[in-house]
Amino acid sequence: MSLSREQMLVEMGITPLWVLRDHGSSASPVPLSPDPSPMNGRGEANLSSLPLAGERLGERGGDAAPSSLVSSVAGEPPASAATQEATGDWPELAEAVAACRLCPLCQQRKQAVLGVGDRQPDWLFIGEGPGAEEDARGEPFVGQAGKLLDNMLAALDIARGNRVYIGNAVKCRPPGNRTPEAVEIAACRPYLDRQIALLQPKIIVLLGKVAVHSVLREDKSLASLRGRCFEHAGIPVTVTYHPAYLLRNLPDKAKAWEDLLFARRILRTAGGG
Numbered sequence: 001m002s003l004s005r006e007q008m009l010v011e012m013g014i015t016p017l018w019v020l021r022d023h024g025s026s027a028s029p030v031p032l033s034p035d036p037s038p039m040n041g042r043g044e045a046n047l048s049s050l051p052l053a054g055e056r057l058g059e060r061g062g063d064a065a066p067s068s069l070v071s072s073v074a075g076e077p078p079a080s081a082a083t084q085e086a087t088g089d090w091p092e093l094a095e096a097v098a099a100c101r102l103c104p105l106c107q108q109r110k111q112a113v114l115g116v117g118d119r120q121p122d123w124l125f126i127g128e129g130p131g132a133e134e135d136a137r138g139e140p141f142v143g144q145a146g147k148l149l150d151n152m153l154a155a156l157d158i159a160r161g162n163r164v165y166i167g168n169a170v171k172c173r174p175p176g177n178r179t180p181e182a183v184e185i186a187a188c189r190p191y192l193d194r195q196i197a198l199l200q201p202k203i204i205v206l207l208g209k210v211a212v213h214s215v216l217r218e219d220k221s222l223a224s225l226r227g228r229c230f231e232h233a234g235i236p237v238t239v240t241y242h243p244a245y246l247l248r249n250l251p252d253k254a255k256a257w258e259d260l261l262f263a264r265r266i267l268r269t270a271g272g273g
């Protein structure tokens with residue numbers, strides 16, 4: 001049985017606030033910059049910032065940067081992985097990912113999980129890495145966090161596979177669902193970069209700290225990055241909380257909804273739906 005839009009918003013914990021705001025109620029709208037140019041040349045788009053949210057720490061999908069992640073900013077990822085560049089079309093990419101042995105995550109995976117969805121998408125959502133269910137099924141975000149992501153998409157009137165592609169920063173499951181290490185993120189980055197190049201989405205939404213680290217090479221708090229529009233390979237990029245984090249921090253669902261509306265405004269500015 002499919003949920004109504006209202007039920008989806010309830011499920012996300014964002015009613016009535018965001019329904020009202022989306023319809024131009026008394027809640028302050030998020031102002032767009034008067035400058036219609038999407039980028040400002042500093043890797044950040046000319047869209048005004050939303051109010052910043054407080055930080056919270058989480059486990060998987062949280063706002064905390066593991067020490068390995070932090071140190072990676074200053075340190076060098078292993079040359080073998082960092083200097084790789086993925087090329088080719090989807091079949092070559094899928095083959096390379098399936099056979100990849102560039103980092104230790106290959107040792108315990110059941111299978112690498114490339115991604116799923118429309119290959120000419122408006123939206124690209126990037127998560128962290130496969131969990132147990134994703135590892136078993138070969139598809140990203142099929143567990144509890146995935147259900148929430150699907151509800152978030154549904155609230156935007158979009159669905160997995162239709163104008164949306166879903167991928168991860170790392171393609172193989174980290175043992176015990178731990179946060180991927182910086183070297184693992186670096187090893188997988190060429191695959192993600194190639195995916196982005198092939199997909200050419202109109203907007204990229206980074207779900208959580210690991211995706212932010214991979215795409216933006218940024219380790220600041222999510223709270224400080226939300227509500228801003230960055231750029232990757234000429235494509236606008238926004239940041240929000242990881243669904244697994246939202247499952248543990250229900251009040252922040254409202255902020256995630258705010259982030260998605262912000263992303264949708266950017267998408268529409270870029271001519272997407």
Ligand code: URA
Pocket residue numbers: 061127128129130131134139140141142143145146168244
């Ligand atoms: N969390 C992620 O980041 N990705 C998945 O595919 C599943 C859970």
